[in-house]
Each structure stands twice: as C-alpha cells, then as structure tokens.
Amino acid sequence: MAQVPKKRALGSPFTWTGAFWTVVMAAGAAGLFALQKYRILSEEMLILLIVIAVPVAVFCLSGKGQDSSGA
Numbered sequence: 001m002a003q004v005p006k007k008r009a010l011g012s013p014f015t016w017t018g019a020f021w022t023v024v025m026a027a028g029a030a031g032l033f034a035l036q037k038y039r040i041l042s043e044e045m046l047i048l049l050i051v052i053a054v055p056v057a058v059f060c061l062s063g064k065g066q067d068s069s070g071a
Contacts, residue, residue: 032049035041041049 032046036046
C-alpha cells in the first residue's frame with residue numbers, strides 16, 4: 001500500500017534560529033529608541049545610523065563579496 005505524502009504547512013516553518021534573530025533585532029531596536037529617548041542620539045543621527053547600518057549588516061550577513069576560493 002502506497003503512503004500518501006503529508007501536506008506541508010503553508011508559510012515558513014518555525015526555527016529557533018529565526019526566533020533568536022527576531023529577539024536580537026527587537027532588542028537592538030529597543031536599544032536604539034532608548035538612546036534617542038534619553039537624548040544620547042538625536043533623531044537625525046538615529047535615522048542616519050539606520051540608513052548606514054542596515055545595508056552594511058545585510059551585506060555582511062549575506063556573504064556576498066567574500067572570497068570562497070579557499071586559497
């Protein structure tokens with residue numbers, strides 16, 4: 001008797017790695033807003049930091065541009 005394949009759930013499956021990064025990003029955002037609230041960073045500095053930090057972080061995490069030749 002042939003087994004019927006189970007249907008996969010719609011959407012992305014739960015992963016602990018994804019949950020960890022969600023918590024890290026939420027903590028980072030809370031930290032940035034706390035810096036702005038206590039007048040350590042102005043709103044303009046906060047926006048500039050985000051505009052610069054997000055593309056740099058994406059580039060670093062994506063692995064693009066890294067030498068994979070092994071030499």
